[in-house]
Amino acid sequence: MKYKNIEVLGTNHIAKESIIKVKKAFKDLNPGIVCLELDFQRYKGLVTNQKPNYNPAIIKQVGLKGYLFAVIGGIVQKQLSKKTGYKPGIDMKTAGELAKKNKSLLLLIDQPIKKTLWNISHKISKKDKKNFWSDLGWSFLLAIFGQKLFFKIFRSQKVKNKIYSRIMHLGSQSFSLNSIPNQDLILELMKKVKSIYPSIYKILVHDRNKFMATNLHNISLKHPDKTVLAVVGAGHVTGMLELLKKYDKESKS
Numbered sequence: 101m102k103y104k105n106i107e108v109l110g111t112n113h114i115a116k117e118s119i120i121k122v123k124k125a126f127k128d129l130n131p132g133i134v135c136l137e138l139d140f141q142r143y144k145g146l147v148t149n150q151k152p153n154y155n156p157a158i159i160k161q162v163g164l165k166g167y168l169f170a171v172i173g174g175i176v177q178k179q180l181s182k183k184t185g186y187k188p189g190i191d192m193k194t195a196g197e198l199a200k201k202n203k204s205l206l207l208l209i210d211q212p213i214k215k216t217l218w219n220i221s222h223k224i225s226k227k228d229k230k231n232f233w234s235d236l237g238w239s240f241l242l243a244i245f246g247q248k249l250f251f252k253i254f255r256s257q258k259v260k261n262k263i264y265s266r267i268m269h270l271g272s273q274s275f276s277l278n279s280i281p282n283q284d285l286i287l288e289l290m291k292k293v294k295s296i297y298p299s300i301y302k303i304l305v306h307d308r309n310k311f312m313a314t315n316l317h318n319i320s321l322k323h324p325d326k327t328v329l330a331v332v333g334a335g336h337v338t339g340m341l342e343l344l345k346k347y348d349k350e351s352k353s
Contacts, residue, residue: 147193316328
């Protein structure tokens with residue numbers, strides 16, 4: 101999706117299709133500047149094939165909740181990547197390698213990961229925190245027993261209502277792990293996340309959209325004659341483009 105001299109490419113971080121889309125974008129656009137949804141810490145880990153740092157010592161820097169979120173998220177992403185055969189971040193790594201090969205200016209536009217994890221520890225609402233860990237536990241049991249056996253064991257109407265209205269509702273929009281979901285599907289999923297976990301949505305999606313869109317806006321102003329390719333997760337595309345248009349209007353007024 102394009103706005104002025106900025107092309108925002110939405111990807112799936114563990115899909116082969118992302119590699120194909122990134123290569124096609126470079127061929128079609130020949131970008132002078134390439135921006136990645138990474139900070140320096142994650143980029144360094146990606147290009148050097150470092151394993152995620154789950155040393156408990158970092159709890160002092162990011163808080164316990166942020167640390168647990170990173171550990172659980174890393175485990176989930178690793179398991180999903182086994183199903184596709186591609187390591188997490190293959191889209192970013194491919195774009196970074198092509199940027200260097202094409203001698204494009206490579207810029208990292210995402211918020212520092214430690215800041216995001218710190219926000220998870222300190223800014224999630226009590227309601228979202230309670231719901232998140234509760235839903236995670238129920239999801240784990242649902243995955244272990246399977247839907248049919250689960251509802252034979254847990255017959256409480258309260259439990260059934262919770263599972264159907266939250267967990268199964270959130271996962272009702274499914275897509276292939278090997279492909280990049282279309283924006284209609286992404287928007288529907290983002291709406292669900294925002295309605296169920298509003299503070300988590302703000303921390304993980306909205307605030308980072310603002311951070312990345314602000315960086316892109318400034319890059320575009322500084323380099324109006326260059327094509328800017330921004331490679332980000334598909335869930336960020338629409339929100340970032342809306343913010344870019346907003347910033348452009350504000351700068352003109």
